[in-house]
Amino acid sequence: MELIIADSAGFCFGVNNAVKIVFDLAAETNERIYTLGPIIHNEQVVDKLAEHGVVTIDNPDEAEGPAKVIIRAHGVGPGTIKQLQERGLEVVNASCPYVVKIQKLVSEKYKDGYQIIIIGDKKHPEIIGINGWCDNTAYIIETDEQVNSLPHMEKNICVVAQTTFIREKWEKIIKSLNKRFENVIKFDTICNATDKRQVEAEKISKEVDMMLVIGGLNSSNTNKLYEICRSNCERTYKIQTASDIPPVDIKKFKKIGITAGASTPDWVIKEVIHKMSELDKQDFEMSFADAFESSLVTLTTGQITKGRIIGYNQSEVFVDLGFKSDGIIPIQEFSNDPDFNPEKSLKVGDEIDVFVVRVNDGEGNVVLSKTKVDAVKGWDTIESAFETKKPVAVKITEKVNGGVIGISSGVKIFIPASQISDRFVKDLSEFVKQVLQVQIIEVNKQKRKVVGSSRVLIEKNKEAASNEIWNSIEVGKTYNGVVKSLMDFGAFVDIGGVDGLVHLSELSWNKIKHPSEVVKVGDEVVVSVLEFDRDKKRISLGYKKQADNPWNKAAEKYEVGNVITGKVVRLVPFGAFVEIEQGVDGLVHISQISNVRLGKPGDVLKVGQMVEAKITELDIEAKKISLSIKEVNPIDPVGAKKEEAAVEPGEEIPTEHKEEMTNTIGESLTDEDNK
Incomplete structure (x- = not known):
């Protein structure tokens, strides 16, 4: 038989902190000590505390002062704290730091006018407490089906989750909320330790023949672990102590998995492992605690190490370091990109290099930075690019006096206004959020100064392109x-x-x-x-x-003898130009307008006038069409008598008008200097 024990089994930081506070107080003071509700959902721990004189009460009225009342890891609402203080009781808040963060978030958003939605078990103490921070006005749902039962809401909506909620269910509910409502902001408040424990339980339960989940009967996170494991391994059993191990022949199983809820102390896990070893006649001399401690890495401030992303929200990224506590990277320390979007860019399970800022932030978390690692690596990349003149991609983040600032490989790069383009740029803000190819032209590592130029590359590329064009x-x-x-x-x-x-x-x-x-x-x-x-x-x-070319189309549409309707577009001494269609004009000689001699075409015609005319000559190659109004419907001056035509048909057009006629009809320019 092989035992596979979850690394994350047992007390999380919040539970461990709460239990430690109670035991320390019991050892330090002779005052009466109460816990408002069981400090954790574990009978063995509660019984041990009772041996030290710690009394569990269900409501503030049961406490008699003077005394200390410890708020358990689940937390409570502000009304409960006020009620205790009004009774003269000293309140010791042992709420889980993750729960406190949710309480503050809900309180702030509620004051900003948001409607709060909490995803979790409405009967769970943690949820009851969180709801108190928005005056008990939150809608509490546990399934995606319940989304449809929510009323229509005009307000902005803020969504948070119970710290032990199953992530898969959370994601389904969020999708349903986004489909139903437009104004939803979500905060993934599932505890990263819980998330890690659930992911690990999911993995182990798929590999084993039997699964033991250790924890209190009323423990929410233990019940969720059982639910996850049961879906993968049919022989999954929930037990509180070693005495609850089912009467099965474990020698028939090749692999048995063990995990435990956040409220399960290590001595209970140790007893279960010892009992399993006895059943299999194997000697597991190393306790669970020893085995756990021996598997941990050591960390020091300033160290660069590898970690695996196990979760994230809009403000933090959670990283498994193989340490006794998980690491937290503030979003601003994960990326310098102001447009960085965790949901689009992060993937649970990805391995990353991180810089250890602090091993303990006061709440048991390891504070990390990815930007510091990127900067260290980035300087090597930038210096190499400077030496080899290799272009780098730079995302412009802001406009400053004299140029713009961009980021490449985690290093800030200044691009002067004169080097951002090969043309004058009036407003540099057009480059913000763009990614430019830049050549590094100056590096001063001591002053942390890097200068880049897009212009150098643009000119190089243009020169190469110009040579290619002129050669071909x-x-x-x-x-x-x-x-x-x-x-x-x-x-x-x-x-x-x-x-x-x-x-x-x-x-x-x-x-x-x-x-x-x-x-x-x-x-x-x-x-x-x-x-x-x-x-x-x-x-x-x-x-x-x-x-x-409209003249090509004219060749297909018109022929000599056709009568057209056109618009007079220009009057000249020798006639009138008539637009047959856009781009094609014909000339009506002055002799072809009227049956009488005209002094000028303007005697009977005006620009914009519609006339009917017959095509008398068609020369497409020369772009020349001759028209006659007289042969269709002559236009004579009012009261005029028939006289000789101004110019007889066939008579030469006056020399001074020939060039004007050619330019107008053919639309051809002979002045080579204008081309």
């Missing part, structure tokens, strides 16, 4: 680019380390007055190379797509 560029090649700036004559686009110009005429097939009509700074665009000059480092880019 060719007319017609397309690039994905980003619009960097807008000018009256066009838009500059970064195509990966090199800027090229998209001229105004190359942004759209329609006539536009400014690039902002088509693109804006920051837009991602696809552009093609029209021409380039390696020596002058100039690139002309095209943005408008041939498929969008």
Whole structure:
């Protein structure tokens, strides 16, 4: 037979502290001593205390002064303490530190206007006591099904748990609460020692053929241990003492597991182990206490050691160190990241390196820091990056005078404003919470000073990208680019380390007055190379797509003889330009407007006027369409007589107007300096 004994079996710190207080008082004073309720749920301990004259009472009225009344580990509400003091009794508070923290939390949130919900057994003394700190107004639930029975609440909700509650049930209830209510904040107040004990019991009970759970019949945490073990091992027995061991032939079992509740003293566990050894005719000379002590590691302040995460809440991370007490890391000592989220980043069971700040914080806990370990390791990483010029990732945490501060490998890094970008940055706050690639340019370990530069890397990357582009560029090649700036004559686009110009005429097939009509700074665009000059480092880019050319579509839609309806968009001495559709204009010569000679087109037409006209000539390649209003519905001046046309059909357009007509119809610019 192999015995597997849980390392965490027996007294937790809170129970051990309460029992020690009572025994010490009994030895030091001749005054009458009471405990308000059994100091712990263990008959053997209560009987021993009774031998020392300690009397257990159920309510304050039973105590006779002068006397000391000890508040047990479960704690009580403020009303009970006041009642005892009003009777002239000296109150000695032996409440578990974890319970006291919950009481303070509930009191603060209740005063802030929160509705308190306690998850646990409403009949348990601990829960009754906690409820007293919010004037007994808390809703108390024990299952996720009970969430639906809660009333609708407009208030913010604060949720806490009984220290011995089963974590799996807690998580189910929290999910149900989050589904039902929007304004819920939760505090995981399950004692880390309880959590550790339950996790260990779960593991052992899956490996053994028989399981013994030692503890008082009324002990909440013992009953929860039994519940967990029973679900994994059918032969699970709950016993109070060695005399309760069931009459089974233990030689038939290869492995037997033993765990004990937080109210079980080590001498009771020792008796059970001894009785098991007798039953198996084996000699277990080492007591449970000796075995437990021999398995513990030793810790000293300033030591760096390994630990395993066993639990966490929004303010602390709990770590198993293999020591007689668990370690606690305040959240601010776990990570320097202001956006650190325990629920997203932590995983129970993960092994981490920790720095021992204090071996005992006065409440029996080991105070730890992970940031101090990260900083020690981080300096090695930063110094190596400085020597090798290897970039490091830096999360920017705050803006300061002259630059920003970021964190990398637990080390603070200053990035001057001039080194954060290769461009002028007016507001550095845009970089806060961003992660930047930075090159370390200065390290002074004695002054704890590190300076980094993003600009150095940006310029290096741009130079490499620029060389790659100039080595492979060719007319017609397309690039994905980003619009960097807008000018009256066009838009500059970064195509990966090199800027090229998209001229105004190359942004759209329609006539536009400014690039902002088509693109804006920051837009991602696809552009093609029209021409380039390696020596002058100039690139002309095209943005408008041939498929969008309205003249190509016009070739498919129109032919000579078609009658169209269009809008007069411009009047010139020799005629009027009519928009057939967006991007396609046709010219109505002055001789094709009216049946009479006109002095100017404006005699009968105005900009914006809708007219009907026939297509008399169509030259898509030259982007030229000739129209005639006269052949459809001539427009004559009021009272005018028919005279000779101003310019006979076929007559040459006056030389001074030829260039204007070509520019307007073809939308083509011949001034190469503008491109």
